[in-house]
Structures are given as C-alpha cells and as structure tokens.
Amino acid sequence: MYYTPEAEEFYIGFEYEIEQHGDNTFRVDNEWATFELEYEELTFPKLWLKPNSVRVKYLDSEDIKSLGFRQITDDCYDLPLKEFRGRTNQELRILLRETVLIYLAISPGDSETMVLFTGKIKNKSELKKLLKQLL
Numbered sequence: 001m002y003y004t005p006e007a008e009e010f011y012i013g014f015e016y017e018i019e020q021h022g023d024n025t026f027r028v029d030n031e032w033a034t035f036e037l038e039y040e041e042l043t044f045p046k047l048w049l050k051p052n053s054v055r056v057k058y059l060d061s062e063d064i065k066s067l068g069f070r071q072i073t074d075d076c077y078d079l080p081l082k083e084f085r086g087r088t089n090q091e092l093r094i095l096l097r098e099t100v101l102i103y104l105a106i107s108p109g110d111s112e113t114m115v116l117f118t119g120k121i122k123n124k125s126e127l128k129k130l131l132k133q134l135l
Helices: 044-048 063-066 124-134
Strands: 015-020 031-036 054-057 076-084 085-096 100-105 113-119
Touching: 063 076, 063 085, 063 124, 076 100, 100 124, 113 124
Parallel strands: none
Antiparallel strands: 015 031, 015 054, 076 085, 085 100, 100 113
C-alpha cells in the first residue's frame, strides 16, 4: 500500500517513487521509479510534483527484512547485535502491528526486554532514521 507524502516529510535519505510517463502512446500503464532524496531543498516537492505523481510505500515486512532483520513470527522481526550499550549478545526486535514496537531482547531466549520505541512509523525511511538514532 502507498500514500502521497506531505512536503514536510522530505529530507535527505527519504525514499519515494515518481510516476514515469512512457513515450510510447500505446502504453497503458505508467511505471514508478524509486528515488532517494540526495540534496536538501525545502521547496523541492511543491515545485515540480503533479498531484498523485509521487508515492511512498507504507512500512511492511519486505522493508524490515531489507534492513537485515529476519522474520521470526508473522509480525515480529529480529536483528542480532554483537554489542549494544556495553552489553553483548542481544537482539533488536521489531513488532509490526498498527503501531510499531521496537525493543531490545537483553538475553536472547529470555523474557528480559527494554522497550526503545513505540509509535507509528509510516515508511522505511522513517524506520532507518529511527534505527540510527536508537543504535
């Protein structure tokens, strides 16, 4: 599923798709090309984007796995960490539901955990940015 981003959502590293109109007049479907914003220009989206010509994919399983996580249940993903805040042999886990819960499994296989984040994450770019802040 996709949504049309607001201009305020754009920042360096933000991933989005732009509708590519083919030159062939017999072509029925337009294709979408993926881009990552490489330079900061606050008026960037407002100046040249036509309505409904840009979209962003909502965060999904595919996005989380592309960041190195492995799926351990239908809605839970795991990333082993060698070290985090001076402790070794831990796992970062993401629970993807209506809201996203990111927590640290302090001793894998144990029930001891530390919640690092809970809230809404709309897309992969937001998750990447959050993981940089947490780790």
